Amino acid sequence: MHYAQAWLQSYPIIITRADFMWRFIFLALIIWLGIYLFKRIIKEARSHHAEASQAQDTEAEDMVQCAVCRVHLPRSEAFLVNDSFYCSKAHIPNK
C-alpha cells in the first residue's frame, strides 16, 4: 500500500516532466519546420522572380536577322561584320 502510494505520488511528476520535455521538443520541431519552410518559400519566390526577370531580359533583347539565311537571333548571339549580322561564322562572307 505504501509502495503504491509512493508510486502514485511520483508518477504525475514523471509524466509532467516527460510531457514538458516532449512538448518542448515538439514545439522546437514545429518552429524549426516553420523556419525551414519559410526560408524555402522565400528562396523559391526569389528564384521564380529571377527567372521571370531573366525571361523578360531575353524578350526585351533586340532580335537581329542573319544577312545570309534570314534567321532571327538575339543581338548578343549574332556576329556583326561590316554592319551586317550573321547567325554563325560560316555565314560571314570571306573577303
Ligand SMILES: [Zn+2]
Ligand atoms: Zn545565317
